Amino acid sequence: MAARKLLIDVHTHVYLPRYASVLRSRPTAPRILSRPTPNGSGTEERLVILENEPSGGRPVGPQYWDRDEKLSFMDKHGIDISIVSTANPWLDFLSPAEAPSIAESLNADLESYCSTAPSFSSLSRLYGFGLLPLLPSVPASVLLRIIDQIASLPHLKGVIMGTRGLGKGLDDEALEPVWEALAREGLVVFLHPHYGIPSSEWGERENGHVLPLALGFPFETTIATTRLILSGVLDRHPALRLLLAHSGGALPQLSSRLASCIDHDPLVAARLRHDARWYLGRLWFDAVAYGREELAFVAECVGRADSYDKSHQRALGAARLLFGTDHPFFPPLQDTETWHSVTENLEAIAGVEGWSEEERENVRGGNAARLFGLV
Ligand code: 5CU
Numbered sequence: 001m002a003a004r005k006l007l008i009d010v011h012t013h014v015y016l017p018r019y020a021s022v023l024r025s026r027p028t029a030p031r032i033l034s035r036p037t038p039n040g041s042g043t044e045e046r047l048v049i050l051e052n053e054p055s056g057g058r059p060v061g062p063q064y065w066d067r068d069e070k071l072s073f074m075d076k077h078g079i080d081i082s083i084v085s086t087a088n089p090w091l092d093f094l095s096p097a098e099a100p101s102i103a104e105s106l107n108a109d110l111e112s113y114c115s116t117a118p119s120f121s122s123l124s125r126l127y128g129f130g131l132l133p134l135l136p137s138v139p140a141s142v143l144l145r146i147i148d149q150i151a152s153l154p155h156l157k158g159v160i161m162g163t164r165g166l167g168k169g170l171d172d173e174a175l176e177p178v179w180e181a182l183a184r185e186g187l188v189v190f191l192h193p194h195y196g197i198p199s200s201e202w203g204e205r206e207n208g209h210v211l212p213l214a215l216g217f218p219f220e221t222t223i224a225t226t227r228l229i230l231s232g233v234l235d236r237h238p239a240l241r242l243l244l245a246h247s248g249g250a251l252p253q254l255s256s257r258l259a260s261c262i263d264h265d266p267l268v269a270a271r272l273r274h275d276a277r278w279y280l281g282r283l284w285f286d287a288v289a290y291g292r293e294e295l296a297f298v299a300e301c302v303g304r305a306d307s308y309d310k311s312h313q314r315a316l317g318a319a320r321l322l323f324g325t326d327h328p329f330f331p332p333l334q335d336t337e338t339w340h341s342v343t344e345n346l347e348a349i350a351g352v353e354g355w356s357e358e359e360r361e362n363v364r365g366g367n368a369a370r371l372f373g374l375v
Helices: 015-026 067-076 099-115 142-153 173-185 209-231 251-263 276-280 292-303 308-316 340-351 357-371
Strands: 008-014 032-037 045-049 081-086 124-128 155-161 188-191 239-245 284-286
Touching: 008 357, 015 032, 015 099, 067 081, 067 124, 067 209, 081 099, 081 155, 081 357, 099 124, 099 142, 124 142, 124 173, 124 188, 142 173, 155 239, 173 340, 188 209, 209 239, 209 251, 251 276, 251 292, 276 292, 292 340, 340 357
Parallel strands: 008 081, 081 124, 124 155, 155 188, 188 239, 239 284
Antiparallel strands: 032 045
8 A cells, every 4th residue: 555645643542441440540630530410310421631620520431442433533534544642641640669560551452452453455553652651760671671562562653751751851861771772672752741831820710721732731842852852862862753742832933042042051052963953853743733834834944954945844844744633632512523623634734835745645644654664
């Protein structure tokens, strides 16, 4: 099958049944709680995962754990392949003693979720990102053992990772063996936010989930990736492949300011091997930006590492952007056949000025097929 015809979703989540059971067993967030339905006719489950989430949480149901629901969502939107990841907050709330074995079990569960899915040609419709027990005091030897496990599972193509690392962020020296092993094994790191920025920044007016999701999530990714770049991780591990959620947040917009601040800081100026903007061209970005102007802008910033010409930059950047949906988050408020959160991202890809049809096809699936070794 020609890779350029595939629609591949690289940003799509699941709470596997084992994980949902853990959430159901918890008295505090993150948790799944059960309560009577408003009309009193039965019970309903609600998901409470974000800081300051209203205590009643949000509706949660089989779309979060049932594989048939994932496949039916894919069919409805013409998605051929999904690279599925556990949704936030991963294992962050577990104790360092219990997280490693739960990580190993969930990785095995995800392999079986993918490997027993329908396939077409020589490909499965489902692949996955595994989990690492990234918690303070989990020894490197345990992390390396679980990286080995993930690398040995044929449908797992990488790991999903939050921004806290082992508790001190992604610029922590203790993560060096982890970066080295991930790079050596060719596992893609999908960097995803959860914590946002302190909720004190959101004021007193009730704005639902809008500020934490629209701004907090991308700012968290921006800060974490910047710290990773500043610590030289990408210089020391050139083979490390990082995929940033939500098109890298504000990093493209702020990359020249970052470069200038580095240039003018005596402590940091000599630390990196490259100008800060160069590192953008070494990263991958999901195309979950909801607008063609934003995609065009990200592509230009990413392509700037290798060209001075604006339309060439946009074309080069197209090789680093990958379609995603964020399913099962952002369902439509009214019942519709397809999800606006998905069609809007597909329309954005179709609408970027200056992209050739081949570049659009690459963003839809060709780039993912190559990044995850599906061709
Ligand atoms: O709506 C949300 O809370 C989320 C979330 O938690 N994680 C995610 O990936 N997208 C939306």
